[in-house]
Amino acid sequence: MRALFHGLVPVCRKEFLHIIRDPGTLFFALLIPMLQLFLFGFAVDTNIRQVSTVVLDESHTQESRRLLESFAGSDVFNLKIYAGSQDEMYEAIRAGKARVGIRIPYDYARRLQDGTTATVLVLVDGSDSSVAGQAMSTSTGVALKESLVRVMPNGTMPIEVRPSVLYNPATRSANFFVPGLIAILLQVMAILMIALSLVRERERGTLEQLTMTPVAPLGLMVGKMIPYGALTFSEMCAILFVMRVIFQVPIHGSVLLLLALSIPFLLTVLGIGLIISTRAHTQAEAFQLSMGTILPSVFLSGYIFLIENMPLFFQGISRLIPATYYIQILRGIILRGAGISELWIPATVLTMMGCTSTLLAARLFVKQSGH
Template sequence: MGQFSWTRFLAILRKEFQQIIRDRPSVGLAIGMPVMMLMLFGYAVNTDVDHLPTVVWDQSMSQDSRDMISALRNSTYLDPDYFVRGYDEVGRFLDSAKARVAVIIPPDYGKQVQGNGNATIQVLVDGSDPTSARAAMSAVQTVGFNAGWALQSQRLTEQGGAPPSLPVQVETRVWYNPDMKSTVFNIPGLIGLILQNVIAMLTSFSMVREKERGTMEQLVVTPVRPAELMLGKLLPFVFIGFVSLTMVLLIGMYWFQVPPKGSVPLLFLLSTLFLITILAIGLLISTVARTQLQAMQMTVLLILPSILLSGFVFPRETMPALLQGLGGLLPLTYFLVIVRGIFLKGVGLDFLWQQTMILSVFAIGLFVLAAKKFRKNLD
């Protein structure tokens, strides 16, 4: 071996730094990804569940019931912002996921409290998310006990008596997932996440691979038109997406014992809409990335926020408003509401039309943008 040369070493070092600086997408990802990961994990990974949207049916309409609602709001665990006048309306709020908790106060609540008896309220909890359900049940039990205890203590102390042991009892019922199994919550969400990750990665890699091998230039000089080339490249991934959807659906149904309560044809129809959106995202990535490594890095930039901000793991209600807004830019956020609504609640388009419309806007807008950018790159 020859003697170590600092001149040759510095020349190689300078050359590598020059190549790294010229590769601006990789430099941007290397600098931006750690910051993004720290911010996302720091704010989105929050196991403390609070400010859950809550619907209230106050049949008592008394000062005591209003005190109970104020106590629920002051706890910061629940946000009783919706008020209804019947079980049908309560069911619609829970089915549509506008509310995660329902508090039902009976007509004689005020008389029970005034009479120093044990008052009872009913609480319905959306059990499709076990984490939120457990937190809501614990919060209502605690707030109900504390509020009732304080009220009774004050009144009975004035009368010279002792307060009862349980001034306010809470009867809790869990809807959609009575056993609060995490598997029931996770399996439908995994369907959307798997479809997104597999299709986006395969689509972007396929296009970039053509660039790296030089076959894209060969296709350009042929009589094949851009629309024909794009559709010919993308349609096989639609087929792969349906195969993946069918596989995970069958495994979820028969292996994990999580059958869909709603319409399977509707699930496939809305999954097609989601697939078109993800294909467009994969096509956009392929028009920007120059290498498969860059395509993988950009796909990771999509996957990581989707896991943290879409509601796949952590309730979106616990996130800061900014992160909730960023999560609203992810197609997976709306597809998770759709797939969990069909799987766990058995709802149809009458409850899922809003998410379907938003997903349609994503699909059309992203596909048109991807098609124009793809055609421009070919030209």
């Protein structure tokens, strides 16, 4: 029996030493599960609360203010924008500044006093099906609660809420998930390809030979990025075609604008892939680091869960994730038909991120190569 386990202790000791001396293994073995725990425990919140809401109060009476207080007291609506016209209300929803719009008509108070039904319009951004469903049900509940206080003798409810779903009237889940999925797929593809490619060249020794040639570090980085960027761009066009033809997701905005604003995102994720390649020593380590960028992009970018529902710490992290801004661009153009006037902020942020990641990758490469 003893002979069966001969050498067990030395082998165990050797493996423990390998694990201790390999910080990459320790990181992924110990910290990644803890990171997942914090993400699922704090950042992932399926409850819909404090949805950004634009208000158009044409009545400006005590009755309309009481109704708005009831909407705010439900904890679902965050009345953060007050519009002066219908155009301003629709513009706020199309630009993504608000997900819900509440319009109280000018004759709201008079109708309540006359004993007739007052109609309140609730516009819901259907590009997020979970928000749309919660907003419609809660708005109906608020109207019912207010109506019970003022119920008419004939049993007619004095307040009627008419919800209207914009951009995704059928609340199809494909219209919500597929545009956001494009960002995740392109990120995984771009980062993995360029990171593994450079590490593979380093393992073979061809990268060191390239550094001996009169090539500037920035020129080397950009030269590496262009072919993979073109390949990822082609894949994006194919994904858009499948989205439109197979999944029947309409593109309400400009396709050319979508393609143009995709370039800063591709530049950013390719730069991140280059940074990973400067830190990874093996292809396995490059793969692990690349896959480590997926969890934050899925859970903290607003792809599935509302950023507004997250704790402030995770909201701050979400502002550092490129997919956060690209998903805003994708859903804005594809679902809401937004233009550059509504999307210039995420486009500018992505452009700055792309330039920063490329310059940082070039600097880290120079530092690593000792030039």
